[in-house]
Amino acid sequence: MSKIAPELPANGRSQLQVSGEIPVPVLINWLSISAVPLLAFFASRSVEQGEHLAAGLLIAFAILMTINLLIYAAFRHKTFQRRAFIGLTTTVFIYVSVSALENGSAIIWLFAYPPIIFYISDARFGVGACLFGFTGVTLLFFSPLADQLLNLPYSTSFRITMVVALGFEMITCYILDQSRRRSKLGLLALAREFEYAAKHDTLTGLANRREALAQLEVEYERYLRTNRPFAVLLADIDLFKSVNDTHGHHVGDELIVLVANTLHEEARKLDTTARWGGEEYLVLLPETNADGAVQIANRIREAIAEKAVMVAQTAVHCTASIGVASIEGAESVDKLLQHADEALYRAKALGRNRVCMYQIDGPA
Numbered sequence: 001m002s003k004i005a006p007e008l009p010a011n012g013r014s015q016l017q018v019s020g021e022i023p024v025p026v027l028i029n030w031l032s033i034s035a036v037p038l039l040a041f042f043a044s045r046s047v048e049q050g051e052h053l054a055a056g057l058l059i060a061f062a063i064l065m066t067i068n069l070l071i072y073a074a075f076r077h078k079t080f081q082r083r084a085f086i087g088l089t090t091t092v093f094i095y096v097s098v099s100a101l102e103n104g105s106a107i108i109w110l111f112a113y114p115p116i117i118f119y120i121s122d123a124r125f126g127v128g129a130c131l132f133g134f135t136g137v138t139l140l141f142f143s144p145l146a147d148q149l150l151n152l153p154y155s156t157s158f159r160i161t162m163v164v165a166l167g168f169e170m171i172t173c174y175i176l177d178q179s180r181r182r183s184k185l186g187l188l189a190l191a192r193e194f195e196y197a198a199k200h201d202t203l204t205g206l207a208n209r210r211e212a213l214a215q216l217e218v219e220y221e222r223y224l225r226t227n228r229p230f231a232v233l234l235a236d237i238d239l240f241k242s243v244n245d246t247h248g249h250h251v252g253d254e255l256i257v258l259v260a261n262t263l264h265e266e267a268r269k270l271d272t273t274a275r276w277g278g279e280e281y282l283v284l285l286p287e288t289n290a291d292g293a294v295q296i297a298n299r300i301r302e303a304i305a306e307k308a309v310m311v312a313q314t315a316v317h318c319t320a321s322i323g324v325a326s327i328e329g330a331e332s333v334d335k336l337l338q339h340a341d342e343a344l345y346r347a348k349a350l351g352r353n354r355v356c357m358y359q360i361d362g363p364a
C-alpha cells in the first residue's frame, strides 16, 4: 500500500538563495561602488600622463556604473542591473586589455573578471564569457594583426604567462563555481526534505497534526476577515484495536494508509487532510457550511467502507465514524475541535459507521 506521494516543491535552481549567501544585486552594488572611485583614480592618472581620451573613457564608465546603481535603487530591476553591469564590466575589461593603460600593467585587472562573472551569472554564461575573454586575449597577444594595429608593449614571456595564468584561473573558477552551485542545490534539497518531514506524517504522507493546526489557524484568520464559513471532520476507524489484535500491527498500518488514501482521494484540492492521531484523521474543509460538510463526510464514510486490505486472500474491511463541526457557532479553533470531537463521540455511541454533526444543545 503506497502512501500519498510527497508534494515536494520543484527542484531548486541555482538562482535560489541560501541563507548567508551574498545576493547578486547586493554584490553588484558593492562592486559598482568600489569600481567608480577606482575608475576615477585611473582617469586622473591618465590625465597626468597626457592620455585624455583614456581619461574621458574611464570617467564615462564610472558615470555609467553610477547610473546603473541609481536605476537599481529606483526600480529594483535585478535583471536589468545584472545585464547592464555585465555589459559595462566586459567593455571596461576589453578596453583595459587593448589600450595598455598604466604602461600595460592594467591588463592584470583581467584576473578579476572570471570570479565575478561566475558569481553573478549562470554557469553557462560564465563559461561563454570566459571562453570569449580567453580567445580575445590569446588573439590579442599572439596574432600579428593585433600587434600591428595596437603595438602592445608586452614581452613574449609576459604574454605566455598571462594567457596560461588566465586559463588556469578560469578553469579554477569554473570548478569552484560548480562545487558552490552543487552544494547549494544539495542544501536546498535538504531544506525541502526537512520542511516536508516537519509537516507530514511518515506512515501516510498526510499532513501531520502540527501542520493541520497551522492550516486551521490560517483558515480561522480568513474566516474572521471574510466571514466565509469552514468546517472540520474528525474521522476515526471503528474497532481498530480488533484489527490489530486479529491480523497484527502491519495489517493495521496498511489499513491506516488505505483510509488516508481514501480521504485524500475523496477530499477536494483545497481541503487539508491530516493524520490527527493513531487511527484518527482530520479533514479541514474551507468555504464549506455545515450541510456541505455532512455531505462530504458521508461520501468519505461510504468510500472507506468499500475499500479493503487483502490478507491471505481475505479482504479486511473497515468502517469509520465521523464527527462534523462548522466554525459557525464556535468562537475559536479549540472550540471547533472540541465540537468535532463531541460529534465523533456521539457517532461512536450511536453505533459507529456514521456521520454526526455537532449540535449546539450538546451531544445526545
Ligand SMILES: Nc1nc2c(ncn2[C@@H]2O[C@H](COP(=O)(O)OP(=O)(O)OP(=O)(O)O)[C@@H](O)[C@H]2O)c(=O)[nH]1
Pocket: 236, 237, 238, 239, 240, 241, 242, 244, 248, 249, 250, 251, 252, 253, 256, 277, 278, 279, 348, 352
Ligand atoms: N497498527 C497501528 N495501530 C495503531 C496505530 N496508532 C494507534 N494504533 C492502535 O489503534 C487502537 C485504537 O484503539 P481504541 O482507541 O481502543 O479504539 P478502537 O478499537 O478503534 O475502537 P472505537 O474507536 O471505539 O471504534 C489501539 O490499539 C492502538 O494501539 C498505528 O500507527 N498503527
